[in-house]
Amino acid sequence: MSYNNVFKILDTNTKLKSLITNMASGYIDVPYIISETLKLLEDGSVFENIISDSNKVVLCNMISMYFNDCWEIYIDDIKLDKALKYGKIEVYKVNAANGLRYATVNEVAQGISELLSEYVYPAGEETYKKLCLLQWTFTGVSYFFRQAGYTLNYDDNGKVKNTFYEMILMSANEINDLFTWLSVRDEFDKAIKIIKKMEKNRGYKYAKYEKDEISEDITIKQLVLNIYRVFPRNSNDKNYRKALALVINANKGNKLSPTEVSFLRNVYKQYALSSGNTSYKEDESNDIKDMCDTIENERYSGKIDANHFAYKIISTLKKSNYSKCSIKQYNILLDAYNLVTSDKEKDNKDVKAKTEVISETDIDTSLGILSNAIGDGIFEDEEDV
Secondary structure, three states, X not given: OOOXXXXXXXXXXXXXXXXXXXXXXOOOOOOHHHHHHHHHHOOOXXXXXXXXXXXXXXXXXXXXXXXXXXXXXXXXXXXXHHHHHHOOEEEEEXXXXXXXXXXXXXXXXXXXXXXXXXXXXXXXXXXXXXXXXXXXXXXXXXXXXXXXXXXXXXXXXXXXXXXXXXXXXXXXXXXXXXXXXXXXXXXXXXXXXXXXXHHXXXXXXXXXXXXXXXOOOOOHHHHHHHHHHHOOOOOOOHHHHHHHHHHHHHHOOOOOOHHHHHHHHHHHHHHHHHOOOOOOOOOOHHHHHHHHHHHHHOOOOOOOOOOOOHHHHHHHHHHOOOOOOOHHHHHHHHHHHHHHOOOOOOOOOOXXXXXXXXXXXXXXXXXXXXXXXXXXXXXXXXXXX
16 A cells, blocks of 8 residues: 555655554554545545545544544453443333333333333443444444434445545544543543443343233234234335334344334234224223124134134133133134134035134244244344444
């Protein structure tokens, strides 16, 4: 690599020339920001005639300031990227019977439908942004640039369209502030200590139990399975499309966050209330009874398997006079109800209608496309690096 044209501009500044020569030698492990800046300044660079001489001098000075204020942190390799997972934490709350409170361990694990979230910054939001910008200068990972507060443009393949030079121009003032902030390490060291403590504690600690604790009737694994099985493809409802996208991504191994599971629960309940030929409300036992009577009357009509799991549920509901019906039970009843009220008759009524029944014992074997990737350990920290 040659920098003769830049060196002419620098004239007698031998110290800066020497620094650039050393950085470009290939014998030193240099961070992303220096590596990319050197490419801009190299003789024959596509930006050579685009960047003014004055801005080339600014870029050279940026390398010098970075070396003075950030180089030591880069060389120390404090695993800043991992620490930053705890520099911005999503904390979960619920609107429970006794009012708004922090969620419990089980409520977060289940991703209950009442889950609310907010972000907290243990070392402060502005400090978090500075640290994200610093991490971007180390590696060039766009996630940290966005977390520092900037908006990027992407092509159809999900690749960043903005050039490195554009990103430098976008963040020039903040990079300069970063140098000033790091010139005295006290605030940086204090921030890292706070975040490392949060990292050691693995984030916010939730209570194990509350008197008004909320639970769900359906497991995450079954929820994902049901949505994949029954949600319409290419729906006009954007929530249905989003739910399907989350489920499909989960099947590919992408883990669901508690808020994503909560969203799936709410959309699934929305689907249960709007699907079929009946309107379901948990306290309207007469509607449930009418549905059950219809299903029972058609048991041997040939429209439905006479051993459909719905008939076991009906037997259970009768004991409580149809007053206790969970969402999970209702969805199975709705599946059966749609079968027996369908206009499509079987030509041979002696042939049992084939229907997929979802029960707790079926979950692991039904719909093989949903692998064991969906299940225990379905949660992960927010990250898209």
